Amino acid sequence: MTTHKHSFPKLHNAAWPGVVGKGGPDAEPSIDVDTMLDLTAAAEVDGVKFDGFDLYLSDPHFNIDGTDDDIKQLADKARSRNLVVGSVVAPIWGGTGGGSAFGDAEGRKKFLGQVKKACNVAARLRELGARPYGSIRVDSSGGVDDWAKDLAGNQKRLIETMQEACKIAADFNEVIVAEGEICWGGMQSWRLMLELLEAVNQPERFGFQADMSHTLLYLMGYNSPEDRLLPEGFDWQNSGELDAVYKTMTDKLRPWTLDFHVAQNDGTVLGSGDHDKTGRHCLPNDPNGKLDIAKYAGFWLRDENGSLTKTIQHLCWDGCMFSNETMFNPQTWNDVLAAMISVRDVHGWD
DSSP states (O other): OOOOOOOBSEEEEESGGGTTTOOSTTSOOOOOHHHHHHHHHHOOBTTBOOOEEEEEOSTTTOOTTOOHHHHHHHHHHHHHTTOEEEEEEOOOSGGGTOOOTTSOHHHHHHHHHHHHHHHHHHHHHHHTTSOSSOOEEEOOOSOHHHHHTTHHHHHHHHHHHHHHHHHHHHHTTOOEEEEOOTTSTTOSSHHHHHHHHHHHOOTTTEEEEEEHHHHHHHHHTTTOGGGOOSOTTOOTTOHHHHHHHHHHHHHHHGGGEEEEEEOEEEEEEEEETTEEEEEEEEOTTOTTOOOOHHHHHHHHHBOTTSOBOOOOSEEEEOOTTOOHHHHTOHHHHHHHHHHHHHHHHHHOBO
16 A cells, blocks of 8 residues: 655645535536535545545535534534534625625625624634634635726725734634635736735735635736736646746745645636636646646745745645536545645655
């Protein structure tokens, strides 16, 4: 049997691919959280299993307005499968009770209210011993076109909202991470994301959630052509140029990165259900995938000198908008787990 010597970072699957891009008249039905956790717990490669899962704190997976007993039940669901909870997604969008972080006063109030509820659930899970690490994931909850209508004003409001979110997180001893996706206004490029992180300027409380699928599109300038780092018509066989621009991006964002998603992307975008076009998450062995997963994960997990930062306590695989047929196939999760193990074998520690 192959020996995998490292125990950190821990390996998590995400439960939210059972929800994101699902539901509604034009999309596949959602997959309940228990099924997602069962699929996660069943995966095994060379005797290695997933250590935990990351969670979307919204129906149908979890009621953010639930009782303390509901939180305890969630903790029990993790324990019964020998899993822990890691990072949680705050339901900050309008359709889930939130509002735009750069919108009007009422929308921003709703956004922050959902952040507070998410922090409460996350902190309670920590108190119950079911969540040893992890962050509170947010985005701007507003589209690129809406953000562009008032660049200066919207950016000012976005910064102020995130600063208020940091105050809430501090009350619960939690950390906020903003996921950089091309569909979220004020976060749609590596440069804008960096500007926001620097403006909020609370590196211990507000950081970046780097997803390998979404950040690949940063290089290509989707929704922000002026910030693209790869030329149009780029030859993906030119690994030297890809390495150089990948280093440019990661050197800027890595110091702010507090949460990390292992993923694959084929260089295109995808939207499903009510989820706007964003990075197309591919299976780890997709022949059209552009990333050597273990190699490029190292750009995020190691500093400019090649030394492990050990900032990331757990890796999470994000498979948003995989088809239900794919997600119900147990081999999918074995392949995903194998890819994550390959990252830890090269960039892990004890």
